[in-house]
Amino acid sequence: MSTFQKEAEKEWFCGNGTSSPDGTGDLSCWSYDGRLRHGFCGNPGQSTSRARLSARKIWQRRLPRRKIMPKAVLVDLRKCMGCRGCQVACKQWNELPAVTTQNRGTYENPPDLSPHTWSLVKFREIGENGTVKWVFSKWQCMHCLQPACVTVCPTEALYKTEEGPVLYDESRCIGCQYCRTACPFSIPRFDWETRVVRKCTLCGDRIAGGLEPACVKTCPPAALSFGKREAVIAKANEAEAEGAYLYGRDEVGGTSWIYVSDVPFDELGYPDVGTKSYPSHSAGIWGSQISTIVVGAAALGLYSLYLRRKKIEGEQR
Amino acid sequence: MKISNRLAEGREFSLLMWIAVLLVGVVLGVYGAYHLIVRQEASSIPWGLLVPSYVFFALAATGSSLVNSILTVFNVQRFKPIIKKGILLSLVLIVPAGIFIILDLGKLVSAYNMYFLFQPGSRMAWMGVLYIMFIASLILELIVVLREEHMLKWAPRFMGIVVLVVTLAVHTNLGALFGAVAAKPLWSSHLLPIHFIISATLVGAVLHILFISVTHLVKRASVPSELKQLFTDCYRPLIIGLIIINLVLIAVKFIPEIFSPEGISYVKLMVAGPYSGLFWGLEIAVGCIIPLIVLLHRKTRGSVRWLLSVSPLVVIGVYFSKYNLLIGGQSIGPLFTEGFISYVPGVADILLFVGGIAACLLVYTLGERLLPVELEEKPAWFIFVRKRTPLKEGA
Numbered sequence: 001m002s003t004f005q006k007e008a009e010k011e012w013f014c015g016n017g018t019s020s021p022d023g024t025g026d027l028s029c030w031s032y033d034g035r036l037r038h039g040f041c042g043n044p045g046q047s048t049s050r051a052r053l054s055a056r057k058i059w060q061r062r063l064p065r066r067k068i069m070p071k072a073v074l075v076d077l078r079k080c081m082g083c084r085g086c087q088v089a090c091k092q093w094n095e096l097p098a099v100t101t102q103n104r105g106t107y108e109n110p111p112d113l114s115p116h117t118w119s120l121v122k123f124r125e126i127g128e129n130g131t132v133k134w135v136f137s138k139w140q141c142m143h144c145l146q147p148a149c150v151t152v153c154p155t156e157a158l159y160k161t162e163e164g165p166v167l168y169d170e171s172r173c174i175g176c177q178y179c180r181t182a183c184p185f186s187i188p189r190f191d192w193e194t195r196v197v198r199k200c201t202l203c204g205d206r207i208a209g210g211l212e213p214a215c216v217k218t219c220p221p222a223a224l225s226f227g228k229r230e231a232v233i234a235k236a237n238e239a240e241a242e243g244a245y246l247y248g249r250d251e252v253g254g255t256s257w258i259y260v261s262d263v264p265f266d267e268l269g270y271p272d273v274g275t276k277s278y279p280s281h282s283a284g285i286w287g288s289q290i291s292t293i294v295v296g297a298a299a300l301g302l303y304s305l306y307l308r309r310k311k312i313e314g315e316q317r
Numbered sequence: 318m319k320i321s322n323r324l325a326e327g328r329e330f331s332l333l334m335w336i337a338v339l340l341v342g343v344v345l346g347v348y349g350a351y352h353l354i355v356r357q358e359a360s361s362i363p364w365g366l367l368v369p370s371y372v373f374f375a376l377a378a379t380g381s382s383l384v385n386s387i388l389t390v391f392n393v394q395r396f397k398p399i400i401k402k403g404i405l406l407s408l409v410l411i412v413p414a415g416i417f418i419i420l421d422l423g424k425l426v427s428a429y430n431m432y433f434l435f436q437p438g439s440r441m442a443w444m445g446v447l448y449i450m451f452i453a454s455l456i457l458e459l460i461v462v463l464r465e466e467h468m469l470k471w472a473p474r475f476m477g478i479v480v481l482v483v484t485l486a487v488h489t490n491l492g493a494l495f496g497a498v499a500a501k502p503l504w505s506s507h508l509l510p511i512h513f514i515i516s517a518t519l520v521g522a523v524l525h526i527l528f529i530s531v532t533h534l535v536k537r538a539s540v541p542s543e544l545k546q547l548f549t550d551c552y553r554p555l556i557i558g559l560i561i562i563n564l565v566l567i568a569v570k571f572i573p574e575i576f577s578p579e580g581i582s583y584v585k586l587m588v589a590g591p592y593s594g595l596f597w598g599l600e601i602a603v604g605c606i607i608p609l610i611v612l613l614h615r616k617t618r619g620s621v622r623w624l625l626s627v628s629p630l631v632v633i634g635v636y637f638s639k640y641n642l643l644i645g646g647q648s649i650g651p652l653f654t655e656g657f658i659s660y661v662p663g664v665a666d667i668l669l670f671v672g673g674i675a676a677c678l679l680v681y682t683l684g685e686r687l688l689p690v691e692l693e694e695k696p697a698w699f700i701f702v703r704k705r706t707p708l709k710e711g712a
Contacts (some may be wrong), residue, residue, distance in 0.1 A: 034413050068681050148500065154442035155434040157425075174430050175423020177363035181647065184500040192359035195424045223674040274499070279438075281505075282497040288507040296514050300383060304391030308552055311395065 070145075070256070071164045071207060072229035073216060074236060077261040077268075078244070079223035082107070082121060082136035086215035086224065090119040090140075093203060093214035113139065115191035115198035119215055124268050135261070137268045138215075138224075140249060141166060141187045141200035143256035148278030149179035149188060158197075164229065164256040165202035172283055173197060182254055184273040202256065232258050253277030331535070332682070339679040346672010350420050352665035362647040366662035367421040369643040370670050372475060372491065373520070373636045374414035374677070375448075376513065379488040380521025381407040382480055383514075384555075388460070389477025395547055399529055401690040404459045406528055409519075409681040411452060413673030420669060440494040447487040454480045463689060463700040468552065488517055495643070502574060503583040503646035512566045519559040522552050522636045523628040530625050532685060545621045554626060556631070557612050561604050563638075567601075582649055592645045595637050604634010 029142065033058040088094070092301045099117055108123050119140045125132050143166045149158045150166060157172035158179055175195050179188045188197045203213035211217070212226040224231070233249055239260045240246050251273050266272065320435075385403040386445040387398035422428055429443045458476040461468050489510040496503075496509030506512075526548050533540045573585045587596045617623040650659050662670075689695055689702045696702060 001395050059381075143546065144591045148506060152439055152441065152498075153432045154436050154439040156436050157430075172427070172430055172434055173424055174427045175425070176441060177423060178439075180363040182498050182500055186500070190363065192423075205378075276499070278497075278499060282440075282493075283499045285493045285507060285510070289493050289498070289510050292492070292510040292514055293485040295511070296383070296489075297481060300386055300481075301391055302673045303555065306392045307387070307393050307395065310550070 010179055012259060028251055070162065070229045071202075071226060072256045073213065074227075075203075075248075075257060075259045076223045076225075076239070077135060077137055077259060077263075079221045080121075080136040080138065081221055081223075082134065083220060084121045085218045086138060087117075087119050087121055087213040087218060089218035090200070091117075091205070092250075094118065094201070097298045113187065113189055113199075114195075115189045115194075118198065118200040122269065126263050126267060135142040135263050137259075137261075137266060137270070140215075140257070141202070142251075143200075144252050144277070145201050145254040145256070146252070146277035148182040148252070149183060151279050151282065152178045152182040153177070161204060162202070163207050165192045165204035165207060167201055167204050168183050168197055168199070170196040182278065184278070185271065229256065236260055250275045253280070332686075335535070336679065336682060339682065342675025343666045343672050343679060346416075346670075346675060347670055348464050349665045349670075350416075351409055353420060353663075353669060354425065355452055360660070360663070361658050362644070362660050364421070364643060364647060365660065366421045366640075366666040366670060367417040368637070369640040370673065371414050371417035371421065372639045372643065374410050374417065374673070375491060376408035376488070376517040376639070377520050377524055378407050379484045380517030380519065381452070381524060382451075382484040382523055384521045385516045386477055386481040386484070386587070387551075389462075389473060390481050392474075393551075395551060398523025398541070398544055398547065401459075401462055401524060401688070401692075402529055402532070402685075403525055404455060404462060405684045405688060405690055406524065406681065408452070408455045408459060409684060410678055411448070411455075412523070412680050413677045416673050416676065418667070440490055440497065443490050444487075444494060446489055447483065450483050451466075451480075451487045453481050458701060459688075460700055463696055466695070482567070485514070488513055495601060495646075501646045502577065502588075502655065503642060508566060508569060508570060512563075512570070515559055515562050515566065516635050516638065519556060519563065520632060522555050522559070523631045524589045526625060527628045527632070528681065530621075542620065548621055548624055549619055553612055553618070560609050560631070564601075564605055567638075583646070586645055586648060586657070587641060591648070591659075592641050595641050598635040602631050604638065608634075608659065 039274065074316045091098070096116045096118065099114055099166070104111060104122060108121070110117050110120070113120050119138065122137045122139060123134045127136050142162055145160075145162055147158070147166050150156075150160050154176065155172040155174055157169050157174075158166060160166050160167070173196055175190070177190055177197075179197060180190060182183055182184070188199045190196075191198055203215075206213060213224075216224040216226040225235075236246050236249055236258045244260045245264055247261070247265040247270050248255040250259045253275065254277075259270070261268065344527055348360065381403055385396070385400060385407065386441050387393045388400050419425065431442060431479070432507060435446070458473075458480050461472050461476045492510030492513035495504040496506050499505045529547075571584050571587070575581055580639075585688050586592055608631050611617050611627045643671045644660055648660065684690070687701050689697075689700075694702060
């Protein structure tokens with residue numbers, strides 16, 4: 001445990017942003033002992049996201065004065081054994097409830113991401129040399145470098161952090177669901193009961209405290225590894241030089257999840273989203289908008305001119 | 318009792334009955350809204366019936382405004398008899414658009430965040446701002462036009478230009494809101510802002526014809542010959558041209574998608590899949606082909622009755638073109654759903670849709686009664702009339 005984390009255990013932070021060693025405060029109080037916890041001062045808390053946001057801002061101010069490097073996760077599907085410990089760890093850390101499903105004759109469970117399932121392992125059967133082999137793939141928010149969901153959100157409820165995670169502030173959300181339609185990987189899920197968007201947070205709270213995401217920590221065969229994005233890409237490039245396929249390094253301008261596989265990714269169901277980021281795609285439409293305004297006004301003017309000439313000709317006749 | 322008095326009483330009774338019917342529709346809409354907000358039923362796709370309905374009415378409002386600009390900006394005086402009704406119509410059509418889009422928000426209580434936490438990079442944030450500007454400029458334009466005698470000479474033209482610029486900005490922004498979403502191949506296109514403007518002007522023109530003609534018929538007065546001439550000489554060629562451009566844009570949109578791995582699935586969805594009935598039947602045949610045939614055929618092209626009869630078909634065609642675009646565009650499943658996502662509008666959505674249309678017609682009816690929208694009428698107090706001048710029988 002780092003000195004920083006040891007220090008964290010001694011201090012309490014209230015949702016209003018002030019430190020309070022004796023735990024007093026009129027809002028929820030948080031302790032960082034590896035995870036944000038509520039309730040030591042005994043006061044009822046405000047919304048979870050607000051308190052976490054406040055605590056997170058405090059942590060950012062207290063980090064040593066160096067540039068925050070973006071992080072990434074390397075997912076080596078060649079090592080994944082489909083234990084789904086990552087699914088369980090995600091549920092446990094984020095306190096997500098179980099989801100009732102049905103037996104569909106497959107080991108995949110649940111069948112889809114949902115507001116209560118942020119990480120999912122899919123099972124694919126691939127034919128190879130006359131036999132069938134299983135390939136397991138992990139699905140979650142890709143935490144893109146230039147996220148479409150962040151760009152389209154009208155209130156900045158979704159925001160990109162310097163470390164890499166794309167996080168969500170539900171107090172800002174208006175429930176327009178534009179993020180759901182804009183995401184090229186169709187990740188955000190809307191909770192129709194609480195009217196908020198839910199998705200993987202890349203354990204932003206753990207990363208802020210210098211820890212690795214829960215799924216990475218729990219992975220038995222070390223198929224998941226976490227570190228600076230540059231180092232993760234270097235490892236991925238080495239694997240590519242050996243003949244492996246990569247996904248996530250260049251897609252939509254780059255993501256924080258870099259996949260390595262010995263099976264092509266289109267066979268595993270990963271979508272071909274291209275390498276152009278949403279902001280660069282969207283930028284091209286501005287030109288179309290402006291030209292439409294000019295052309296539209298000009299077309300109306302030309303039609304009006306035609307009508308006036310038609311009337312004059314009619315009168316002359 | 319004089320015949321004219323009996324006729325007047327008959328008209329008043331019809332009007333009261335009409336308002337009563339519309340109020341029933343509004344009540345149904347309120348019930349639908351309550352159901353939507355309180356019951357919180359999940360939908361299989363993010364944007365359901367309310368969003369294409371909002372887009373349609375936004376199209377109609379801005380399209381009506383674009384047609385109005387032929388007089389207000391480009392000074393084609395032949396449109397003078399309809400300009401007041403045209404501006405009223407633009408304002409009235411934005412009412413259901415606003416109702417639908419606000420009630421579609423998942424978290425209505427936080428809707429104000431859109432203005433206080435404004436994100437300049439988000440087209441949805443701009444949508445909120447531009448629509449406020451659109452409504453405000455329309456209200457000002459209506460006041461200026463109704464009180465033209467009391468205004469500076471350049472005021473109507475100035476407001477016309479302002480409204481035209483804001484209208485084009487609003488509607489191209491709406492087109493780009495969908496066109497910029499690369500994740501949906503059916504939406505993703507630089508041509509979508511242009512397509513939206515074409516659809517808007519088309520539906521605005523036909524709604525002018527519909528509302529003005531039906532208003533006269535409801536008041537048991539025939540459409541004046543001046544208006545009939547306006548519809549056949551000015552509106553008809555505009556509608557024909559816009560339908561043709563619409564068909565060209567649909568073809569230009571779909572043909573390249575055939576060669577794209579992801580796009581082909583959307584093309585199949587529309588052309589040969591679950592949406593083929595709506596696409597070929599309503600969007601193309603009813604909305605484009607039949608009206609084109611009627612408006613070009615030598616026996617029917619000069620008839621206002623035929624023009625009036627195909628106008629509802631065009632409205633239906635444009636509505637379903639937006640329905641197919643928005644709902645169909647979300648129907649190809651996310652990563653984990655195999656194949657096609659089926660969507661059926663909920664009862665609450667349908668009731669709200671009915672209520673929105675009723676609210677629109679109610680506001681138009683009241684506006685017609687309270688405002689001096691006939692050419693010869695002048696306001697008695699501010700912009701309102703005190704006493705309605707009855708239309709002459711058989712005028």
